[in-house]
Amino acid sequence: MAYGRKRIYLAPDANCLLSVADHCLRSRDYVNLIIAGKQMGWQWLDIESAARHCAAGIGIWQWASNDAGDPDVVMACAGNVPTLEALAAMTLLREYVPDIRIRVVNVVDLMTLQPQTEHPHGLEDRDFDEIFTRDKPVIFAFHGYPGIIHRLTYRRHNHDNIHVRGYKEKGTTTTPFDMVVLNNLDRYQLAFDAIQRIPRLADQVQKASDRYWTMMERHKLYVGEHGDDMPEVRDWRWTL
DSSP, X not given: OOTXXXXXXXXXXXHHHHHHHHHHHHOOSOEEEEEOOSSOOXXXXXXXXXXXXXXXXXXXXXXXXXXXTOOSEEEEEXXXXXXXXXXXXXXXXXXXXXXXXXXXXXXXXXXXXXBTTTOTTOBOXXXXXXXXXXXXXXXXXXXXXXXXXXXXXXXXXXXXXXXXXXXXSOOOSOOHHHHHHHTTOSHHHHHHHHHHHOXXXXXXXXHHHHHHHHHHHHHHHHHHHHSSOOHHHHTOOOOO
């Protein structure tokens, strides 16, 4: 088996998991690693859309984006929990800054992030730039160690603008949302990250910081008292 014949998939929902599993079971001479959650979760794509998305391995979710081809920020995600938090962060940002332009990018096949010279699934530079841009801030929510994304993308034109939130070896017996808070992967952190990195929103950073820390204090108090996540987190629904 050739060293390069490996693939790492992170399924954002059940239909993508089915599509990836079918692809892996039909493949030969590959080491396939599929990362998926065990709990019930959101279903973002119908089965036909999931099959197309997983075949590509990466793509702009136009149904969730409002950038009209010129984003203020790219919200990227890989994995089911990061996808949920990234989409929830988008709804917060559109509430905080009504005219913000956000592009949502979902990654299923991590190997697409590498140059094609490094892996057959890697994107050509022009295709990577078309998705992630060459100069816009990218907030990347990842179901793994942040350094992995940086290592996969360090040769890309926009690498210096890619800010990754992922697993930081933080965890305990707590609520599902508190786990992502402990690793700075929650929707409030992602929204704050975006505002900090959009140049035209420089005058809103202090307000965003105050709002973030107020929410974190409220979250900690609520979890400590009730042993459950706040209603706006637990009962959140995609409405855009």
